[in-house]
Each structure stands twice: as C-alpha cells, then as structure tokens.
Amino acid sequence: MTIHHPDPPERAPGNHSSDRCALTPLTSAQAAHLVQLAVSTAGEHGLRATFDGVDSLILRPGPSVPGLDSDLIAGLTNLARIVATEHPHRWPHLVNDHFACLSRHLRQGPPSPPTDPARDLLARLVPTSALPAAWTAGTPEFLPGLLAVPATQDDGVVTLHLDPSDYGMTRAEAIDTALANLRRRPDELEYADHDGATVAVLSGSTFAASRALVLDTVLRETLHVENPPYGVLVALPARNLLLVHVIEDLSLLPALAVMLTISLRTHATQPGPLTPWIHHVSGGTWAPATTQPADLNAIHLTPALHALTRSLS
Numbered sequence: 001m002t003i004h005h006p007d008p009p010e011r012a013p014g015n016h017s018s019d020r021c022a023l024t025p026l027t028s029a030q031a032a033h034l035v036q037l038a039v040s041t042a043g044e045h046g047l048r049a050t051f052d053g054v055d056s057l058i059l060r061p062g063p064s065v066p067g068l069d070s071d072l073i074a075g076l077t078n079l080a081r082i083v084a085t086e087h088p089h090r091w092p093h094l095v096n097d098h099f100a101c102l103s104r105h106l107r108q109g110p111p112s113p114p115t116d117p118a119r120d121l122l123a124r125l126v127p128t129s130a131l132p133a134a135w136t137a138g139t140p141e142f143l144p145g146l147l148a149v150p151a152t153q154d155d156g157v158v159t160l161h162l163d164p165s166d167y168g169m170t171r172a173e174a175i176d177t178a179l180a181n182l183r184r185r186p187d188e189l190e191y192a193d194h195d196g197a198t199v200a201v202l203s204g205s206t207f208a209a210s211r212a213l214v215l216d217t218v219l220r221e222t223l224h225v226e227n228p229p230y231g232v233l234v235a236l237p238a239r240n241l242l243l244v245h246v247i248e249d250l251s252l253l254p255a256l257a258v259m260l261t262i263s264l265r266t267h268a269t270q271p272g273p274l275t276p277w278i279h280h281v282s283g284g285t286w287a288p289a290t291t292q293p294a295d296l297n298a299i300h301l302t303p304a305l306h307a308l309t310r311s312l313s
Contacts, residue, residue: 023055023080025269034080034091041095042074045103049074074102078271085269101157111159113167114152122185123178124151125210125236125274126160135162143286146274148213150174158206182207183214187222192262197255202242209236209274215281218244230308231282233289237263239272247280250312256289256301264296280305 023031035051042049042057049057052073059072079098083091114120126149128136142148150161161167164174188204200223202208211218212234219225219232223244230247233256237243243262245255259278267276278289280302291300301309 023076025084026080030084031080033088034076034083034095037091037095038076038079038099041092041099044096045099047099047103047106055080072106081269081271081273105157111161114161117150117161117167117169117174118177119181120152121150121161121174121178121181122153122207123148123175123182123210123213124158124160124207125149125213125239127274131160132162142213143275143279148175148178148210150178153207179213182210183217185211187211187218189222192258194258195251195254197245197251197253197258199255199259200244200246202244203240206239206272208242209239209272211242212236215244216284218242219246230312231280233259234279234281234286235259235263235277236274237267237276238270238274240270241266247308247312250309252312253309260290260299280308 023034026034038057039049039051042059048060050060052058055075055077057074057076059074079095082098083094086094125142125146128141128145128147131147131149136147139147150164152159152161161174164171167174169177185205185207187202187208190201190203192199192201202211202218202222215232215234219228223246225232225246228246228248230252232247233243233245233252235241235243241262243259245252245259247255256278263278264276267273277292279286280289281287287304288302289305290302291298293299
C-alpha cells in the first residue's frame with residue numbers, strides 16, 4: 001500500500017555536528033546574505049569569524065571574549081531555519097540576538113555541572129551526529145540517529161551534561177534521574193482533525209519531542225489512554241513538536257498521511273530537527289510505520305502496519 005501525502009542554542013563540550021549539510025531552507029542568495037550578516041555581527045560581539053564554506057562559522061579567540069581560548073565551530077543551520085520564516089528586515093535583529101547570547105555564554109566560561117542534578121536534570125533527545133564520538137561509543141540509541149542525553153535548562157539555554165561524574169552520578173543514574181524529571185513536565189496539547197482522524201499535537205517547549213522518551217506517561221496523563229490495543233503512531237520531527245495518533249480503526253491511514261505532511265515539513269524547516277519518519281509504537285516497542293525512501297512520493301506502509309490495516313478492515 002502506498003501513502004500519498006499532501007503537499008534556544010544548545011551547548012555542550014565538543015557538540016559539533018559532523019553533518020555537512022546546506023543551509024536549508026534558504027536559497028543560495030539568502031544563505032550568502034545570512035553568512036555575511038553572521039560574520040559581521042559576530043565581529044561586533046568580539047568573535048572573529050570565518051565561514052567554513054558549508055554551514056558553520058569558525059570563531060577564533062579575541063581579547064574581548066576571554067572564555068574563548070581555542071577555535072569554536074558555530075553551526076548556522078538552526079539560525080537559517082529561524083530566519084527563513086521572517087521578513088529580511090528582521091534578520092539583523094535575530095542574528096544579533098543569536099550572537100549576543102553566544103558571546104555572553106562564552107564569557108561565562110564552560111557550562112557548570114548542575115548544582116542539584118536530582119531536581120534539574122532532564123532527558124533530551126539529541127542527534128547522535130551532534131555529540132562527541134567518545135560519548136556515543138557503545139551508547140544505545142533511542143531511535144536510529146537519536147540519543148537521550150542528560151540536560152538542564154536555564155534562562156532559555158539548554159546545556160547538555162555529558163559527563164555525569166562531574167556531578168557525582170553514573171551515566172545510568174543520570175539518565176534515570178533525567179527521565180523521572182521529564183515525566184513531571186506538563187504538555188501543551190492541541191488536536192488536529194483530518195478526514196476523520198484525530199492527531200494530538202504536543203508543542204510549546206523545546207523538550208516537547210523528548211517527551212517521546214516517556215510516551216507511556218504522555219498517553220496516560222495527557223491523552224488519558226492506557227495500553228491502546230493497536231498501539232499509536234508517533235512523530236518527533238523537531239525538538240519542539242510531538243505528534244501522536246491513537247490507533248482505533250482505519251482512520252490511522254488519514255492520520256498517517258497528515259502526520260507525514262507535518263513531520264516532513266517541520267523536519268525540513270524548523271530548528272532542532274530530529275527525525276522526519278512516523279513510528280508505530282505498541283507494547284513499548286518502536287518500529288517504523290512506513291518505508292523511508294529518498295523519493296517521498298513512493299512511501300509505503302511497512303509489512304507490519306499493512307497487516308494491521310487488514311485486521312482493522
């Protein structure tokens with residue numbers, strides 16, 4: 001069966017992506033304008049910057065920023081996604097805010113360990129490619145390309161705390177604590193209706209997608225659903241969005257179509273992209289709901305989900 005679908009900075013030591021992607025969703029001319037604006041604005045904040053020719057600035061130490069004692073790679077991909085939806089006259093303001101925040105935190109020095117990790121740690125989904133190789137080696141992924149990381153949030157800035165020994169914990173203890181605290185976060189919930197299907201839309205926080213890590217709590221406390229017999233469809237395209245459809249009947253097909261539309265668009269355009277694909281979650285087990293071809297017009301149900309639709313017919 002084929003599915004046709006309608007058309008704040010994070011920081012951590014060594015948090016440099018190995019993905020060398022273009023500055024989507026900008027055009028080449030817009031990307032060139034953003035790079036020029038970013039280089040000049042970084043200089044105004046004491047950060048000597050050069051463009052790496054792909055998607056990042058190389059920031060070199062300057063006397064006015066004592067916290068920067070070696071070269072730093074500053075990615076521009078999220079900034080490109082932020083400005084893309086704004087009128088060009090707003091770009092200088094947005095870019096200035098970005099580099100003002102970056103230089104302020106560089107002057108403050110490296111991120112400090114959390115003073116009260118039992119209270120402050122939160123589990124956060126992060127692309128594996130954005131983390132140091134030494135940290136990710138041997139660490140099981142939550143989904144392909146995504147890892148759960150202990151983090152804190154302070155004044156809009158999310159800090160990843162990759163070495164639990166800095167705050168007196170093992171990695172397992174840090175993740176368990178971060179998950180427990182994540183369970184206590186409230187959700188901002190709306191519903192989207194499409195062709196007889198209802199999709200729950202959770203947003204309003206840069207930890208919204210990370211709530212997928214505690215999906216059982218989301219189902220029970222936010223959606224008031226316990227152990228759905230056919231499972232649920234879930235999408236977490238970017239850090240500020242989680243989509244959930246509780247499967248009851250063949251409305252799963254229009255639900256899947258609208259979730260694909262939202263997820264693919266969000267993953268391509270919003271800051272903090274995670275994964276564009278929809279997953280079927282049943283009994284705590286996550287599995288792809290569709291194939292994941294490069295040609296998005298040729299997306300098919302997986303055999304398992306196809307079999308489920310036949311049983312619901």
